[in-house]
Amino acid sequence: MEEQYLLSMEGISKEYYGNKVLKNVNLRVKPGEIHALVGENGAGKSTLMNILFGMPVIFSTGGYEGEIKLNGEVIQINSPHNAMQQGIGMVHQEFMLIPEFSVTENIKLGREIGEKTIFSKFFGPLLEKMNWDQMSRDSRKALNSIGMMNIEEYTKVAGMPIGYKQFVEIAREIDKSGIRLLVFDEPTAVLTESEASRLLEIMRMISEKGVAIIFITHRLTEVMAVADSMTILRDGEFVARKEVKDSSLTNIAELMIGRKVEKLVEDDILAHRELSDDNLALEFINYHVDMPGEKVRGLDVKIREGEIFGFGGLAGQGKIGILNGIMGLYETAGEVLVFGKALDLTRLGEALRNGIAFVSEDRRGVGLLLGESIERNIIFSAMQINDEFLTRIGPLKILNKAKADEHTRNMIKLLDIRCTGPSQTVGSLSGGNQQKVCLARAITMVPRILIVSEPTRGIDIGAKKLVLEYLTKINRELGTTIVMISSELVELRSLCDRIAIVSEGKVFSVMKPDDPDAAFGLAMAGVREEAAA
């Protein structure tokens, strides 16, 4: 039976520093088929591909378990070059092309065809003359074979439309002799709709020539359109291998998301709050944020006072941009109303002065002064915005060390920050404790609205639980409105009252935490339920 598969990866497990990212995963691909690899962010897709390509990062972190078979033979792949020799190629998401080189030069890079010259006889192949005719002919052939008649092989890559670059990249892989398996890593993410459909066509053409394709994507509609079979991963575990013709969108979405959702809050406590549509804490009207990679394009949403509101969605869809706009790090357009009052986001610190505090998703880059003490980090915003922790001496406002110290000690106790004392530098704390410092800085502002972005990214389970419980606690006890932006759907569903799924910079739908898994899966993939049915 085994022989019918071109590639089979059996029982693959991988650990990063004690954190299991792949648990006994199988991946089998038949010759000439398009096999989709689907899963949420962090499901283990990239790690699996890194293993297939023998990336150095795998070996420097202790290798992997399991075996890889190509045409039924067990093989060892220990470098990307090795993978190439085995006939495995990859089309990267970020283009690995040299802009100032021509299409031909890029396609043939590292595999140039030389002609012997008098110098090369003495000094070796490095001094061979390039056979440009042959190289151009090969490139032309590769481009033709993917139907790209209109790309000239002699033009420079710089200035080409993004879609074309992608096609050049594909042509490069096709040109490699003996290619048997081609991996496409989210190739449509950066393409326009027409380019994407063109790409899918090309994938079909390639597979018809007998080259197997592994297609990594979030877009389930594309999977349905082009793939023959698929493997679904979830949290590093193998969920299922299915033929596309036997499955439906809803079905796949369910398998991708399906997880136990633990309620962090009992419903009866919920009853004490009065949430009303007349009493809004935060309202976005046609809100745009120009953040590269996470653009928000016309977001409209109303968040009620006292609510825990979640923003979910896939990476790159714009949920991260929402907070960065409010923080004043990127340019915004549209309106943001806070308790009915419009914010002027061109003024720095506007959100902070209007009772909004936040915890950035980029802890080390935006959230902390890594070289400063815990105390300095915690009091910084409250001091600058609210003039707290200061003593006035004439015209001078000088740090009130005693007050700051006392407050910091309280925070350390309250949030269980593991440290040697208020003066320890934040850079030397663990991720979880750094996150608690970020949270402490935000609540020192005593905000009416607290926006937290990816509050549990990269922190251990204990700290995760504490952070989430604390957010719930201040929501219930102080009535703070909490807006939580997270890639972890489970997390959002465990404590939010409502969850907005953000897709292409807009709110795709606002859902309840107990809506079915399939509904969430479809919303994340940007598919309307009616369309799926």
Next chain:
Amino acid sequence: MKTLKTFYDNIGLPRLIIGVFFILLVISSILLGFSPAALVSDVLRRWLMYGTLVLAMVPGIQSGIGLNFGVSLGISSGLLGAVLAMEISFISGWDASMGAGAPWMTLLLALALGVVFAAALGTIYGMLLNRVKGSEMTVSTYVGFSVIAFMNIVWLSLAFKNGELRWPLQGQGLRNTASLAGSFGGLLSNPDVVQATQPKWLQWLAFRVGDLTVPIGLILVFGLLCFLVWLFFRTKMGIAMSGAGENQLFTTSSGINVDRKRIQGTAISTMLGAVGIILYAQTYGFLQLYNAPLMMGFASVASILIGGATVHRANISNVLIGTLLFQGILVTALPVVNKVVEIGALPEVLRIIISNGIILYALSKTKGGNQ
């Protein structure tokens, strides 16, 4: 063992090596028969003389512009303030009308004018540095050099009347090195000057105990400046400024205009540079115009780096330790090397190797971004 390790971690390898080298130099110079008291006096004098110029590095580093090689801008402002004050004092005949108060008035006027010029130039310079984010140090080096060249023209064309400042023979333009003996030279640090010109109740400003010279006046002024800078970085404005230097995104998201903080930091650094050169000239006894201040920025940078500062963080103790080690080595190495190897230019060569070597070493240790 553990305390030894913490001690080592705290001071770091470069300071350990340089510190040991310094101590060896001190021991050998005493063995060679130099007077310890004279040695201490010398080191102390040089320490205080350069201290303020090194202190000027702190606001620059803390506000995020890095090592301010362009401190020559502040130095030029200070020099301009000093020559103007001396000219005004000469024309108004303060010596005759005020007696012992004249040098004080000249000193204060020099400081005031210097600081005002420095504030204005520093602000413009700060705006320039905001436009070249990422390569501030390269740009500031050239700004430093350019301003010296520009000031050369200014010195040449000033038509002053004060004979101490003018070229001795004729014409317009100021001389290379102007003596401050008749003015504020040594007022805070030289026992002879204090004794000769100041009333009895001011004799504590500088005095001798045996071979040891104690410049109390200069110690007080330098101490006060250090205290002010320290205090400034505990004010709301100062804390915002060091936030801006540490992490621009963090500070912006806390509602602070990072660019404005950088301009303020640059201006304060330039102002301290102006004060620094006046105190330097006061201690030295001469005003050095033209190309003399060309490399002073480098000496200041080297000092604060030896003291353990990085391109991103610096504090007062870095200034104190760094200046002590850097100037201490130069002061002690000179006579020791002179005695051991009798080659004329060697001490000067050694000084250049040490100061440039340290800058090179420290720059190679800097980390980019938010490490």
